[in-house]
Amino acid sequence: MFKNVKVITGISIAFAVFILLQIITSILFYSSVNNDKQNFQKSEILNFQQEQLTDSFQSLVKTRVVITRVAIRFLKNQKDEKSIAAINALLATASTTLDTAEKQFNRYQSSPRLEGQSDAIAKKVENDFRQLHDIFKMSIQYLQRGDYDAYGNLDAQLAQDNLEQSYNTWREQNNMLVSAGQRENLSSFVSMQWTIGSIALVLILVVVSAWGLLQRILFQLLSRVIHHIRAISGGDLTQAIEAESKNEIGQLASRLKEMQSSLITTVGDVRPVLTVSIPGPAKSQWAVMICRQEPSSRLPHWKKRLQAWNS
Template identity: 30%
Template sequence: MRGKLKLPQLKVRTSLILVLVFFLFMLVTGAAVGVYSLHANNQSLTRVVQMQRAHAVIGEAVDHYKNVQSLLGQALASYIVSKDKQKTADATAAAADADGSASPLGSDASGYINEARKELVRSQVAFKNFQALTKDMGDTDEWYRRTSDAYLDLTKNGVKPLIDMLEKGKVDDYETFLSSTASYMADNLKLALNNLNMYQQDTIDGTYERQVQIYMWVIRAVAAAMLVAVLIALLAYVFLGRMVLRPLRLAGGHFDRIAGGDLTQRVEVKTRNEIGVLYESLKRMQESLTRTVTTVRSGVEEITLGSREIFMG
């Protein structure tokens, strides 16, 4: 039918090009699948590494905060011991302690507080690194923001007031603020960190499961592609055998019979491709030889007939 591709009319060149194009397509597809797999693995690895770095720096910030807590506790203990030793101080010094105009702390307590301030600065530096790492990370559930808010609230509204109170010797205010507001802020940060850790672990688990699924998908795709390639190779072998090899063998048989003087075998032209052109040429050659042989036979018969007539007189 017109408008439809008929395999017998398909040219050998076209068929070979189609086979090469298919295998090129399979090669490009395989490379694309490999690149996609590598890209997915790289994205997952990058996300996991970012989470690990963020976990490390926020952990560093919390560790420095814990050092601040420890140093403040040591400063408080040192202050209490120092205060007990100064119970016999004069009324002027006691008034200065009550008024807070002069520092009531001993050298040891002051050293602890200064070190606590340094640890707080180190904690804030680590927290800034945490903010920089999580700035471009996906935070659809806002766990990173909640952790940041909890940390900033604790350091600005919790730790700094504690340091100021202790530095001024306001032990009662320090203990009251520590047991109420500061403790609540610390618990809030702890809860935010726990939620962030669970979120990160869930994300890592989900990433691992997706990578397993991608790996299995790639394995299935490669296996299917190999099966299709083998099938197409077999079909190409059968197709080329029918379109090229078998017609060439038949053409060779025709040539052998013609060479042996057999011009009776009919040459059929079934295609219009390169093989069909060969068969048409073979057919024309056979027809030409047949006409030549017929002419020669007619001439021989006429010569024989003329010779007989001459012989008979």
């Protein structure tokens, strides 16, 4: 079956298989890299969200600590100028940390919502944050006016507990998404390892098959042709030349067979002429002239001339 496959066809098939393997490898590699890129981007967004939301919660806690320090001064009834100046400085600090918390929470909200994040959880976190933020804002305002009773009626602890519960729920959700991304990356890595191994195995099989194909359609046939050429150059015209294949080497073998047949015909026609009694130097000269200059159809003519010359 492989004898009639042309050499250029076999080489083209081998190149086509290698190109196909390269394309498949490139597609799989791009798919894996693109998947890792998406997971990396998701992980960055989740880390940014958690960082901003955690910082905003911590800023609220700092704000409450500062407000509590002011409330303690009110309980101690510290109304001298130095204490009032300290209270105003603490309330200014509380306002600053409260603004910082709001900015951090706004940055958290500005990040894109990812697939798998619950809208209900995000909404509850926002409501609880706004509630605690507003309570702290009113606390600062009441304490600035010296209205400790109005401050005492605000239930900041309940609002803080609600926000902490919402934040913990949201963080658990984010941790699950991060873990899912890590598992997906690991699965993609293992899949790529199996893919590379499979492609390497296929490549080895292709190389072995291509080598076997070249052996059948090129090297073995070429080796036979070279053997026949050496035999003919050595004067052996008796070896049979097989020209069964139709590829380039088969065509070369066919032409060599035709050349062998022509040589056999020429030698067969020249041999009777050389049997005529001619002096040695003249015989070789006549033989060369006949072989080089005259077609086989005129050999009988030369034979008659030699016989006439000899008589």
